[in-house]
């Protein structure tokens with residue numbers, strides 16, 4: 300009997316409104332993400348994130364995205380989103396220190412543009428592999444920019460990982476096939492304008508990702 304192939308898992312990030320959050324859950328997203336980084340067009344305060352997360356059933360993971368956070372920021376995020384995975388933009392030692400301090404799962408976001416940027420070891424719970432930000436960008440992710448997905452095809456990933464950066468309903472199936480990813484993450488590609496998620500694009504993204512399984 301051939302082993303069953305698990306469907307590709309999907310994270311919809313940067314949700315900030317109840318209707319699009321509900322649409323992500325209804326479409327079958329595995330994780331929903333809240334951006335706690337003030338310079339992002341998807342920024343939500345911890346108070347708003349706490350309110351929104353009440354709409355998320357226990358079967359769907361919650362991800363809190365933080366950029367170079369201090370301990371106070373981490374504590375505020377944990378208080379607002381107690382069962383959240385922390386998606387952190389910082390170096391490995393800081394990610395490990397956060398994990399040790401709070402005991403929550405930590406995903407490290409890693410910007411890549413060639414195979415040698417891919418880590419060969421990691422003690423973290425997950426890696427979000429995405430493009431490096433364009434020159435002059437004021438945020439390290441969420442820029443709608445992709446990279447050559449073929450670079451991850453032969454990679455022996457040291458931890459579970461998600462492919463991110465520039466994914467859309469139109470390109471995600473190809474990205475999955477070329478990269479070998481079994482989990483994908485989208486923000487800009489499910490928006491009709493910067494920071495404005497769209498219920499149709501969210502549903503189309505989840506459908507397209509699953510069709511590549």
Ligand SMILES: O=C(O)c1ccccc1N[C@@H]1O[C@H](COP(=O)(O)O)[C@@H](O)[C@H]1O
Nearest residue numbers: 312339440441442443464465485486487
């Ligand atoms: O979404 C943001 O604004 C953001 C801000 C700071 C760091 C990361 C951010 N988003 C994450 O970036 C990737 C790729 O996003 P996109 O699909 O290319 O827009 C994804 O993990 C987002 O969660």
